[in-house]
Structures are given as structure tokens and as C-alpha cells.
């Protein structure tokens with residue numbers, strides 16, 4: 001049984017190492033997530049700027065058409081006024097010219113304001129797109145660092161899994177199955193030494209009738225927390241069970 005215990009403890013050491021590597025690998029995810037979130041925020045800002053520009057651009061086209069209509073209306077009113085200058089319709093035609101001239105002036109002022117907004121939205125979009133480009137180059141070293149750490153950890157994990165598989169072959173099938181079950185349930189160490197005949201994990205005392213077997217090298221399951229227990233190899237005076 002001591003051979004089995006040694007094999008099991010070696011396996012546990014290998015599994016602890018594997019778990020540490022997996023923890024390191026998992027720790028890379030939040031670093032990438034932070035970088036991704038920064039980039040997404042910059043992309044969202046650019047998309048917002050692009051939408052605002054498109055909306056204002058449509059509005060500008062519409063305002064431009066409207067100003068064109070008022071210009072033609074004003075031209076018609078002016079030519080009408082020329083034709084009726086001497087007739088008694090002159091004052092009505094003059095009023096029409098005033099109305100269409102004011103409408104045209106308003107439309108042109110609105111069109112001008114829209115043109116100014118369009119220019120500043122264009123500048124904002126260019127700024128947002130430049131920030132995306134700048135962020136890509138700012139983030140590049142951090143992303144490369146994460147990638148190189150990931151490939152290093154994955155290489156180590158590959159080696160560690162091969163070594164683990166070799167060690168597992170030295171553990172008897174039923175004991176290995178029991179160990180694997182406890183290990184996966186606890187996501188941590190599964191084998192503990194006894195401390196004065198209490199469980200090294202939960203401190204529950206081992207029933208008297210099982211102590212002798214454990215002192216002789218049996219691996220037992222803790223009735224309370226379910227971990228595998230072994231008596232640390234005793235000095236020459238062992239066998240004082242009960």
C-alpha cells in the first residue's frame with residue numbers, strides 16, 4: 001500500500017501543479033476582457049459619431065432641397081412682381097416677394113447651420129477613428145504579452161498533462177477512480193495525512209476500529225468530508241493502534 005500511497009501523493013502533486021497552471025491561464029481572460037472593453041468603447045464612440053454624421057448629412061440634403069425650392073419660389077415671385085409692377089396687383093406681388101425672401105433667408109440660415117454642424121461631426125468622426133487606430137497600437141504590446149503568456153502556459157500544461165497521465169498509470173484503478181472523484185468534487189487536494197487520528201482536512205476523529213488498518217498503510221475515506229486519508233509513514237514504534 002505504501003507504493004500506492006507514494007504514487008497517489010505524486011499524482012496529487014502533479015494535479016496541484018496542473019491546477020496552478022489552469023488558474024494562471026484563467027487569469028489571462030480578465031486582462032483580455034479589459035482590453036476588449038476599451039476597444040469596444042472606442043468602436044462604439046466611432047459608430048455613434050458615424051450615425052450622427054449620417055443623420056446630419058441627410059438633414060443637410062433635405063435642407064438644401066428646401067432652400068432650392070424657396071429660391072425658385074422667390075425667383076418666381078420676383079419675376080411676377082416685375083410683370084405686374086404697374087398693375088394694381090403690385091402690392092400683393094410685393095408682399096409675396098417679401099414672404100418668399102424671408103422663407104429663403106430662414107432656409108439658407110438653417111442650411112448654413114447644418115453645414116457647420118456637419119463639418120464638426122466630420123471632425124469628431126475622424127477623431128474617433130484615429131482613437132481606434134491609436135488604441136490598437138497602444139494595446140498591441142499588452143495583447144502580445146497575454147498571447148505569449150498563454151502559449152507558454154499551454155505548452156507547460158501539455159507537458160504537465162503528459163506527466164500526470166504517466167503518474168496515474170502507477171495508481172491502482174479503483175483507488176484512482178476514488179481519488180479523481182474527490183479531486184473533481186473538491187476542485188483541490190483529495191489526499192490528506194492524519195493528524196493524531198483525526199482527518200487532516202476537517203479534524204473529524206477516525207473511529208478506533210479503522211486506526212490499525214491506517215497505521216498499516218491503508219488509505220481510507222474520511223466519513224465526514226470524504227477526502228482520502230493516510231497515516232504518515234510511522235517511525236519504528238508504529239503499530240500501537242487503538
Ligand SMILES: [Zn+2]
Pocket residue numbers: 199200201202203204222223224225226227
Ligand atoms: Zn475529513
